Every structure is written in C-alpha cells, then in structure tokens.
Amino acid sequence: CGTSSLIPMTPKKPQHWLQVVGHAGSFYVGDYGTLLKRFCKREQQCYVRLMKDILRPFVPAYHGVVQRDKQDYNMMDNLLTHFNTPAIMDCKMGSRTYLEEELHLARERPQPRNDMFEKMVAVDPEAPTVQERAQQAVLKTRYMQWRETLSSTTTLGFRIEGFRKANDECHTNFKRTKSREQVGEVLDNFVESSTHIVWSYLRQLKQLRQVLEASDFFRTHEVVGSSLLFVHDWTGRTGVWMIDFGKTVALPSHLTLDHRTPWVEGNREDGYLWGLDNLIDILANMLPLT
Numbered sequence: 001c002g003t004s005s006l007i008p009m010t011p012k013k014p015q016h017w018l019q020v021v022g023h024a025g026s027f028y029v030g031d032y033g034t035l036l037k038r039f040c041k042r043e044q045q046c047y048v049r050l051m052k053d054i055l056r057p058f059v060p061a062y063h064g065v066v067q068r069d070k071q072d073y074n075m076m077d078n079l080l081t082h083f084n085t086p087a088i089m090d091c092k093m094g095s096r097t098y099l100e101e102e103l104h105l106a107r108e109r110p111q112p113r114n115d116m117f118e119k120m121v122a123v124d125p126e127a128p129t130v131q132e133r134a135q136q137a138v139l140k141t142r143y144m145q146w147r148e149t150l151s152s153t154t155t156l157g158f159r160i161e162g163f164r165k166a167n168d169e170c171h172t173n174f175k176r177t178k179s180r181e182q183v184g185e186v187l188d189n190f191v192e193s194s195t196h197i198v199w200s201y202l203r204q205l206k207q208l209r210q211v212l213e214a215s216d217f218f219r220t221h222e223v224v225g226s227s228l229l230f231v232h233d234w235t236g237r238t239g240v241w242m243i244d245f246g247k248t249v250a251l252p253s254h255l256t257l258d259h260r261t262p263w264v265e266g267n268r269e270d271g272y273l274w275g276l277d278n279l280i281d282i283l284a285n286m287l288p289l290t
Ligand SMILES: Nc1ncnc2c1ncn2[C@@H]1O[C@H](COP(=O)(O)OP(=O)(O)OP(=O)(O)O)[C@@H](O)[C@H]1O
Pocket: 018, 019, 020, 021, 022, 023, 026, 035, 037, 060, 076, 077, 078, 079, 080, 088, 090, 225, 227, 229, 243, 244, 245, 246
C-alpha cells in the first residue's frame, strides 16, 4: 500500500526500532527485521491463532518462541522495518482496558490501596470520596474504573497512548485527552495536517473494520488492552497493525461478541469496534468536505 517504489530488502543487520509506549525492558531487536517481545503465554496463543485467521495481514507475522539470556521471547516482525525514519502512534482500543477476570480477582481480596489513592490524588485531588480520603486508600476495582473515565476510553472506545514524530521525542501525556476535539487535535499534530496521510490511514482502517467484522478470531475473543500501531514516513507510506495481545482471551464456546454493544459486567463486550467507528469518524472529519 506504500507509494515508495523501492523494493524493501530484508536486512540481516539489526534494524532501527523505536518504541512509543510500554515496558522498556520487554523488547529486543532481532535479526532479519524481527522483534522479540518478552514471552507471554496468552499473547503466544493469540498469535498462533491469528496466523490462521483472516486478520493475519493486520498483525505482525509471528515466528514462534526464542530464548535469549535464559529468557523466553515471542518473535514477531518489526513493523518499522520498511519505513524511513517513521512517525509512530499507539492507540489503545476498547471501552475498558482491564479484563472482567481482573475485576473478579481484585474483588476477591478487597484491600484498600494507599498507592492507588496517591495516584488518584496526583491526577485529581477531588476524585476520592470522603470515606476514601479518611482511609487514605481506594479499592483496586474503584481505581481501575475511575482511571478509564479520565481519558477517551469510556467516552470514545479508544485512547491515544502516545506518538512520536520523525526525529522527535515521545509524546505520552494524553491520559486526560478525552473529547473528540482534543483527540482530533492530537491526531492532526501526529499527521502534521497531511490530508494524504489521513486519507491513507482511513482507507486502511476501513479495510481493517471489514475484516474484523468477518473474523472468527475476533468474534470469539475478548480483546482488551490491545493497540493499533500507526506508522508513516515522509515517502507517504502508511501502515496500521493490531498489536499487544497480552490481555486478549478466548471466550467460552457458547459466547461471541459484536464488540459494539455497551459493556455490562458479565457480557464481556470490549467496545473495540465501537472505538474503531469513532476513530474512523474523527479522522474522516479531518478531511476537507468533498
Ligand atoms: N511488532 C512491532 N513492531 C514495531 N514496534 C512494535 C511492535 N510491537 C510493539 N511495538 C512498539 O512497542 C510498544 C509497546 O508494545 P506492546 O504494547 O506490545 O508492549 P507492552 O509492554 O505490552 O506494553 P503495555 O503493557 O504497556 O501496553 C508499542 O507502542 C510500539 O511502539
């Protein structure tokens, strides 16, 4: 889909790789344009299934488990390989970023947490209730649900985790970027107001949406905390891929999701497609009317 006429060679030498967000120590750059991510069983299972699903072109190719310094890693394609000093953005999809099972676990042993209280106050001194203030602590479930309402996660079904323009530093301060207008401004900054780039991303997101709507993998999984990775460069090449399946879990066999129905605890809905609809809408509104 790129407009560059260069035929990309697969390099043997470790490639350039930049990370926007996530745990810094979790990655290694591998040979032949690969990337090693710290092993996670759940993620491995997803990638194995995804390699047999129609979503395959929209995720990094998966190459199995490898060891380095006695640590296991999932080996996958480095998505930046064929770009030239790319700009990168990570959008976390869905209307919640914790699994239902995390909520159950947090509820089993309800411990008031002072560290979470401190984090809450640091963002919004008004957020804790009178009781929470007296205890100087909040329950983890309460903290998890409060945190989602700060960003656009609950209102739009996705949030911008961070971006990095070519030769620039990372911008990750979007925890309180919430409204359509605010999100639109960040997106416009990321693409540097290029209608060509917006248009290419839109085309790819609409393709992705069609494939998601038909995918067996997607229908049968709760997809939480997964991101869309946006990559473009000055040649006009663009790409969007789904990454990060550490919190994507298979549903019990009688259950499927449409990913648009609002979440009520127990229905497992994740709002992924609702978020993608909103993202597509916001990007479309950045184009001049025709
Ligand atoms: N296949 C890939 N190719 C290129 N870059 C990648 C790839 N996978 C991940 N990245 C980069 O690493 C960042 C973090 O990736 P990922 O979300 O998978 O890690 P994580 O440690 O699970 O993060 P977190 O748990 O904080 O969401 C992404 O935002 C992206 O910049």
